[in-house]
């Protein structure tokens with residue numbers, strides 16, 4: 001496992017008008033690992049992700065990609081770097097099939113016509129590489145899929161583009177037990193395939209089931225970034241609710257005691 005993060009954020013500040021939402025946030029994500037981003041409602045998780053994804057501009061701080069400082073001024077620029085975000089609403093079109101959804105807005109063309117054969121092949125290959133066997137046909141309409149299958153299609157869509165960093169916003173929030181297990185397995189597989197995965201989650205079971213590291217935001221500050229193996233559920237809950245790790249004196253990634 002590489003020690004240099006694929007994505008690193010240093011000293012990120014973000015305000016909306018007079019309200020500062022993120023304060024000097026440091027954050028790293030590594031290839032082959034799942035980094036869980038946790039925090040209470042309003043802690044700043046979505047804002048941080050939107051800063052990474054180019055939806056929001058940042059007021060101060062640095063973003064490094066593969067060790068190089070980069071600027072991400074739009075979602076397109078984030079995608080060009082290899083950063084993909086799967087939002088909770090999934091942004092899938094019910095009236096289109098799986099292949100059409102996976103290529104929506106980035107269709108392959110052969111001359112003036114759509115290159116259906118190439119798109120089908122790429123979609124099938126991606127789903128295969130993720131060992132997704134739950135869909136009957138890649139020409140199935142998305143409206144006919146279950147919640148877990150829809151999540152799977154949204155994730156496959158994100159990794160179709162040689163992405164290096166995939167950010168998943170609460171991918172199991174709307175799912176039952178069996179589908180949650182399936183999606184978590186897929187999340188793990190993404191990391192095992194070499195991607196840096198960032199998982200936003202409120203669910204401690206999910207976090208402990210798949211993550212290698214946990215980054216806890218508290219009131220817009222990074223309370224700690226720790227290895228999952230080094231912490232207990234209750235320490236993480238304490239980080240989320242008080243920004244502190246209790247008397248155990250966890251060291252965060254920057255060597256600062258949380």
Ligand SMILES: Nc1ncnc2c1ncn2[C@@H]1O[C@H](COP(=O)(O)OP(=O)(O)OP(=O)(O)O)[C@@H](O)[C@H]1O
Nearest residue numbers: 016017019021039040041042043044045046047048
């Ligand atoms: N566009 C905006 N304008 C003003 N304030 C905002 C804006 N977006 C977010 N905020 C504020 O920033 C803070 C962080 O919000 P954010 O949505 O990033 O938190 P979160 O950790 O993702 O929460 P949740 O788990 O509830 O989704 C909140 O206090 C929110 O009200």
